[in-house]
Amino acid sequence: MRQWADDVVYFTNGSPLAADQREQLIARAVGVVDGKVIGLDIRDDQLCGVVVDGGGVVRRQALFVAPIFLPNSDLLVKLGCKVDENGWVLVDKTGLTSVVGVYAAGNAVNPRAQLITAAGEGSAAAIALNNDLVEEDVRDAVNLFRLGMPVPTLHTL
Ligand SMILES: Cc1cc2nc3c(=O)[nH]c(=O)nc-3n(C[C@H](O)[C@H](O)[C@H](O)COP(=O)(O)OP(=O)(O)OC[C@H]3O[C@@H](n4cnc5c(N)ncnc54)[C@H](O)[C@@H]3O)c2cc1C
Known part of the structure; x- marks a missing residue:
């Protein structure tokens, strides 16, 4: 906010602010209002x-509220994918979850992902998924070959 405006106030809303955080805000000329926010005028x-506990009103024209990020991963969880302590689905660097054949990418696994990151993770997962399918095809073909099944069309030079 301070990159865009000179007149910025931070409402702690009752959460404690560490001394160094307070110092950083004040050094950047960001006003600090302690106490709970109980309403808006x-x-x-x-x-x-913004109305704070005790009845004071801090004149403001705009208000930004920090979002809480929650994973939208019900389907993955139902499939048995492991999640971390905050509920984000765990994946390896290709996007593979703890369930064989199930890949995930983007905000279901990574709250920090933005469009370009989510798309990149999706692309990596798609490549790994295709590799999985190719390897499965090869495994199946080798098994059939070992059982003496004819190879559909064997091209040779
Ligand atoms: C308000 C806001 C502003 C943002 N601004 C920016 C910005 O300026 N720049 C930027 O890069 N990023 C921005 N982002 C972040 C960006 O939108 C996300 O990071 C990105 O969309 C994540 O892509 P995704 O594919 O992981 O998830 P999503 O885009 O959420 O796509 C997931 C899709 O899966 C669908 N889905 C979920 N469950 C199921 C199911 N069981 N069956 C079928 N479909 C299902 C959902 O409906 C959804 O369509 C913003 C996000 C928000 C909320």
Whole structure:
């Protein structure tokens, strides 16, 4: 926010702020308002201020609220994919989950992924998935070959 505006205030909303964090904010001329946010002062559909515990109103024109990221991974979890302590599906560097043949990419596994990252992870997973399918085809073909089944068309030079 401070990259865009000179007049920025940080509401702790009751969460403790470490001394060094407070120092960083103040050094960057970001005002700090302690206490819980209990309401908004909105007039004519326009934000006018933020009401803090104790009744004080801090005049503001815009408010940004930090999002909470939650994985949308019900399907993967139902398939038995392991997740980390925060619920994000665990994958190796190709996108393979703990379930054989199941790959995942993007925000289901990585809350930090943005469009380009998610697309890159998707591409890597698609390549690994195709490799899996090719290897499966080869394994099946070798098994049939060993059983004496004829090879459909054997091209030779
Ligand atoms: C408000 C907001 C602003 C953002 N701004 C930017 C930005 O400026 N630049 C940027 O790079 N990124 C931005 N992002 C992040 C970006 O949108 C995501 O990182 C990206 O879309 C992740 O791609 P994804 O394929 O992992 O997930 P998604 O794009 O969420 O795609 C997952 C898809 O799977 C579908 N799905 C889920 N479960 C099932 C199921 N069981 N069966 C069938 N379909 C299912 C969902 O409906 C969805 O369509 C923003 C995100 C938000 C929320």
